[in-house]
Amino acid sequence: MILLSRRSQLAIAAVVDIALHARPSPVAAKLLAARHDLPPRHLETLLQALVRVGILKGVRGPRGGYELARERRRITAGDIARAAMQEAAEDGLGPTPHSRLIDEVVGPEVLRASQAFLEALDGITVEELCQRAQDEAVFGAARADVDFTI
Numbered sequence: 330m331i332l333l334s335r336r337s338q339l340a341i342a343a344v345v346d347i348a349l350h351a352r353p354s355p356v357a358a359k360l361l362a363a364r365h366d367l368p369p370r371h372l373e374t375l376l377q378a379l380v381r382v383g384i385l386k387g388v389r390g391p392r393g394g395y396e397l398a399r400e401r402r403r404i405t406a407g408d409i410a411r412a413a414m415q416e417a418a419e420d421g422l423g424p425t426p427h428s429r430l431i432d433e434v435v436g437p438e439v440l441r442a443s444q445a446f447l448e449a450l451d452g453i454t455v456e457e458l459c460q461r462a463q464d465e466a467v468f469g470a471a472r473a474d475v476d477f478t479i
Contacts, residue, residue, distance in 0.1 A: 332446055333410060339365070340375055340413035341406050344384060345458045348401045349468065355394030364468075375413065382412040401459060407451035 331338075346364060347356045358376055362369040376395055379385040386398040397404065462468070 333450075334414065336375065337410040337413040339367075339372075340379060341409045341458070343372065343376065344379065344397070344404065344409050344455055345462060347385065347395050348397055348455050348459050349462060351394075351396040354392050355388040355396045357394040361395070378415070379409070379412055382408075382415070384409060384412060397455075401455040404455040405451045406453040406455075406458070407447045407449075409455075410447065410450055 342365065343361060346361055350356045350360075358373055359369050361376075362372045365372070376385060377387075380387045380395070380398075383398050384404055385395045388394055388396060
């Protein structure tokens with residue numbers, strides 16, 4: 330059983346993809362969506378949520394797109410998952426059930442488990458995920474290391 334929503338998984342994948350491809354220019358949502366076989370509109374709301382919390386930065390213009398707002402070693406999978414979950418909560422899933430069993434027993438235990446899960450995700454950086462993606466050559470042959478020094 331996977332505890333992370335598809336939306337959170339997609340958010341983490343999108344941030345890692347952007348971290349790998351945003352040099353020298355930002356990653357267009359259209360290209361990102363194509364790499365993940367998704368309609369661009371589906372991805373756009375998620376990317377905007379990541380911009381609002383300061384994980385991504387939107388760049389406007391004909392060569393615009395998305396790039397990281399912080400260094401990839403300073404962004405964790407937990408940061409990204411929280412942003413995706415926060416945005417999903419705002420979409421509204423209907424009324425929240427209330428009962429003493431949920432409020433006093435089930436809810437606190439699920440909250441405790443959720444916090445432990447997010448703490449584990451906080452130990453995984455985008456830098457680590459990028460390195461693993463490069464090691465596994467998930468986007469094809471590994472690119473030669475590029476030297477950005479001038």
